[in-house]
């Protein structure tokens with residue numbers, strides 16, 4: 001809590017020098033295909049401050065991973081950034097040459113991917129992978145790097161770290177492997193961590209542990225975190241702010257309490273209603289009829305209008321922009337001029 | 342790991358016994374060995390004596406056992422044509438074949454792996470496509486055509502390298518090597534290239550396919566996300582993952598190469614086992630044929646077993662299967 005307050009105050013008072021760790025401005029990610037150019041991400045803007053965890057939620061295909069990948073500079077061709085800017089600590093990184101970007105990845109931006117089973121190279125020991133990462137970014141000798149690797153493994157909670165460092169990934173359980181992946185992401189103390197569904201592939205019993213670990217470690221380092229997930233429970237527990245994506249656009253973004261307990265956007269409302277209550281009562285899931293349009297069939301106007309019970313004629317014509325709503329910013333005509341044409 | 346070793350070696354032994362049985366059947370029942378060894382002047386008594394001496398009156402099982410035991414000691418009898426021990430003939434010819442195949446294998450890896458990586462990384466560029474197309478030619482051209490073309494171009498027309506024989510060899514114990522003389526090395530060039538061409542294209546295509554597949558994998562993406570530079574990702578992380586199939590294939594192909602060397606050796610008059618075998622066929626020299634069969638199979642099986650073991654050493658997942 002303290003760190004939070006601190007980060008926020010410096011953010012405001014040192015206006016000239018303090019930048020958010022990550023600032024994404026009007027990002028558009030496209031995939032040119034035979035059937036035309038698909039917009040996987042459209043006009044996405046977001047900021048993450050030091051020590052802050054921003055949750056990115058939305059259905060499968062909403063553009064969460066593409067936002068993260070674009071930030072890492074790892075979009076698979078032909079996917080590319082068509083518009084917008086990505087700034088790390090106030091400096092643009094989206095237009096850096098690959099060589100420069102490689103120096104930023106791992107050093108200033110750490111990444112954690114969904115599947116710990118496949119994230120680690122099966123033919124190298126976890127120690128070799130850690131030492132490689134550490135020595136790529138920090139000027140340490142082999143033995144210093146190894147010592148650091150052991151410390152990192154201890155820190156992420158691998159028992160008997162100094163023995164296990166020479167083990168291969170397949171000798172670890174799924175949860176332990178994800179801890180190794182987290183250690184790898186932290187190897188060079190990055191200021192930004194992009195965690196793309198870090199717990200989705202894990203056993204439910206282990207998910208909470210990994211989430212707690214991630215939160216503790218990022219807090220301790222005051223790292224900025226982009227936490228991609230479709231688990232609203234994880235968001236509620238972990239994130240400070242949350243952005244809800246729908247068909248490549250942010251439909252609502254704001255403080256986690258506001259977005260989860262008092263969502264404004266009809267889609268966000270539907271999404272929050274679908275969280276099963278913690279008490280374990282069998283809750284009726286307020287499912288939204290229909291499904292999210294794929295990038296090749298996004299309709300005119302608000303992409304959600306065909307599923308929205310409150311939609312009016314105006315929603316079919318123009319895309320709403322984000323406007324201030326209580327505790328959050330929402331892109332919906334209900335809050336910006338009405339749904340009537 | 343030990344269990345694994347024992348299992349693999351047991352398998353190999355069973356296969357070898359089966360091969361020995363086949364070789365034995367050829368030896369024993371394709372023509373009468375006694376008839377092959379005698380001429381018209383030999384009396385019936387002499388024939389019977391020879392039959393007894395060769396042990397052909399014993400039961401088939403006793404004979405087979407003797408055949409296997411002798412073969413295991415490297416004794417394959419006397420060549421009908423040369424009237425010399427087959428083992429001696431083979432020992433004379435074996436180094437030539439092995440050196441040829443060895444050089445061809447090394448060539449195929451040295452040329453094939455980089456070509457495979459380059460065509461995978463620069464997919465879609467004109468040179469990559471040209472190589473890819475050229476490799477189809479390499480796979481489909483018959484070996485003797487390649488050999489003759491090489492001889493015509495580099496030996497007859499350009500005069501760069503000798504077209505037949507081994508050149509001068511140096512004897513080290515019973516081994517004869519062409520590596521130590523100029524003419525020996527020069528003589529290796531064309532035949533080994535001819536033998537390797539097919540293998541080069543095979544390695545290149547395999548490496549390319551494996552690289553393309555590996556480059557899509559999560560751990561490659563994650564390596565890049567950790568900041569590993571692209572070159573290092575390609576040549577260390579991805580290539581390492583491709584080497585196992587390449588090693589397997591190279592190992593398996595080693596036996597094939599020894600078999601294919603037959604043709605190359607014939608085209609280039611290379612004094613190896615293949616040429617010996619070809620000559621043995623013309624003279625129905627059964628002991629030599631049986632020995633060739635056994636030895637080539639033995640090499641096949643030994644290599645397969647070794648490849649499996651190497652595989653386990655390289656891939657820790659196989660090694661720890663017992664855990």
Ligand SMILES: Nc1ncnc2c1ncn2[C@@H]1O[C@H](COP(=O)(O)OP(=O)(O)OP(=O)(O)O)[C@@H](O)[C@H]1O
Nearest residue numbers: 031038040059060061062063064065066067294295
């Ligand atoms: N190689 C590609 N070619 C064309 N379209 C693609 C490609 N990769 C992704 N997309 C599109 O980009 C959109 C956004 O994908 P993204 O992976 O960001 O979704 P996501 O929100 O992470 O979903 P998930 O929860 O399934 O991970 C998807 O609708 C997908 O169709």
Ligand SMILES: [Mg+2]
Nearest residue numbers: 064065066196
């Ligand atoms: Mg995703």
